[in-house]
Amino acid sequence: MKKITQITGLLLLALFLPFANADEAAIRKAIEKTMPTAKIESIKPSEIQGLYEVILGSSIYYVSDDGKYLLQGRLVDVENRVDLTEQKLGATRKTALEKMGVDNMIVFKPKIGKYKVSIFTDIDCGYCRKLHSEIDQYLAEGITIQYLFFPRAGKGSDSYDKAVSVWCAKERNAALTAAKKDQKLEHKTCANPVDKHMQLATEFDVKGTPMIVTENGNILPGYLPAKQLLETLQGEQTAQ
Structure with a gap:
């Protein structure tokens, strides 16, 4: 249920982000307003120009720099046959498990x-x-x-x-x-x-x-x- 709620919130986010020149600060503000309980780990430009990578908890999403669109999926380096999203998800999972702790x-x-x-x-x-x-x-x-x-x-x-x-x-x-x-x-x-x-x-x-x-x-x-x-x-x- 929480997963569904999160995805729904992100879809709403795509509608309510500013339509022009949304930068990192604007994206962060919009996420915090639309999803106040979401834990933002980072917001930074992705490998694709004009697309921001947003890490929420242990999940990765992509938001266009004009704030009009949000994507949830895999970003793949076709030439090198590398799943860039999975690489980064591996790092977020590792960090999350470390935070959980062996205790x-x-x-x-x-x-x-x-x-x-x-x-x-x-x-x-x-x-x-x-x-x-x-x-x-x-x-x-x-x-x-x-x-x-x-x-x-x-x-x-x-x-x-x-x-x-x-x-x-x-x-x-x-x-x-x-x-x-x-x-x-x-x-x-x-x-x-x-x-x-x-x-x-x-x-x-x-x-x-x-x-x-x-x-x-x-x-x-x-x-x-x-x-x-x-x-x-x-x-x-x-x-x-």
């Missing part, structure tokens, strides 16, 4: 860590359970797993309540493993980051679970076996 995640660490991924998970998701059943294989490859919750059924659902109970358990890692095995959990409530996880998932446009985010902020949708994930992470590191 607000459930972390499984190998003895010797070589790589690290953040995974949006739903306790009742079949492939999420399959991935977690192989957690020792990921750890054996030196991959640290940082879990964030994204109960797809939404707040107040059974999956949501399970996520909160896991977080509030004395031993979170053990509680998560038990929940993934469909073992009965003691119902608990406490201060928790589950809503923040869900908001971040919305900003990242998570469509399903598990969704893996690499250290560089790149998205790997769906389940990947440990060996395949390792190869992907090695390739990402080599490409840097």
